[in-house]
Amino acid sequence: MTPAPKNFLIGPISPAADGALYQQIVDRIKREIAEGRLPAGAALPSFRQFAEDLLVSVITVKRAYEELERDGIIFRRQGLGTFVAERGHARSRETKLAAARNLLREGFREAAEAGLKPGELAELAGEILKEKNEPPRH
């Protein structure tokens, strides 16, 4: 277990972005883990410290940590702090995949409602993949 870094930074969160603030924190931390910037055993800031850094309420960070803990991505040790779990990397990838699957399902449903046939759907997916063939956002 490594100590919490001095200037802990995750992707930006904002009330203007999609989703509740706590959900944004959950997503950003998952991305840090999935992209390997937060290895297993890495320490996260205390939720009060993190609330101060992010300028959000303590409850917001607490809720994000609780959700990550429930998903087995991080774990808490009384008196020591919060750390990325051994299986955190795999788990955040799994949850990302599950979320992607749901979004695709929803997208396909909308497309079907718009009258697209399976062949056209595959074509649409291909188009979007080409669109998205740009470097990932960080």
Added chain:
Amino acid sequence: MNHHAIEIRNLVKNYPAFTLGPLDLTVPRGAIYGLIGPNGAGKTTAIDMIFGMGRNDAGTIRVLGLDHRADEVALKRRAAYVSPDLNFQIWGKVGKAIRFVRGFYPGWDEAYGVELMRAFQLDAGAKIVTLSFGAKTKLSLLLALARRPEVLILDEPTTGLDAVSKQQVFGELLKAVEDGERTVLISSHGLSDIERFADHIGMIKNGKLLLEGRTDEIVDRFRLAEFFSTNGTTFENRAGLIILKRNENRWHALLDQNSDAQSWLQTHGATEISLTRLTLEDLFVALAREEAK
């Protein structure tokens, strides 16, 4: 010590044209608690009474377990109050006001005071009369924070502050509650700030508590519902449902998910029900509007 930071029970204050209460408020320790409500709801009246300004007609107020009357001196030593009306001009300069107030509080944290001066960009040599409104607010916050009070009560502290100053103030408030022991009660009309920074909220309307709890849970509990109905059911006056707009068969309503309103709608001819999340501000407006009926 398991006392709440602030515990108000059955508080009543009668005025010729307004009655506050019976009011219950519970402010947990370590929280930033946002007290919200329309103008004239009784927020300032309630806050003033905590500090003995105005005598309550009934009920109790306890701060850190201390009775607000019997233990007034101890309470005032451990709790601080910042009002928009505070005026420090008679001390002339910022530094003099700080030295004067510091003398009253043995717990004054000199290093923290200096740090706050820097964070709030206050100059000890500046004349108070020449300070901007925002700088005066920051000075009164500094004078309260540097005492390291266990409970800090702020009445409309961010009114008239620009966005930068507001972030500085909330940053310092988050720092103040960092140890999990200190508590901040803040009354404000800046609802997007409250939604972002407050752990708990209490909403007062007509002198009574309407909602209280964790900010995220309260905001999550309500949805803006849109639905259609052609069977002539009247959806007015149903618990858990406040009708906001109607255009013939199409309805918009505030829906309380802790009630059975949604299943009731489904069994009473409402179709195409869609639910949308609200901000605290949307929720506030919907609840405040209902009062006007």
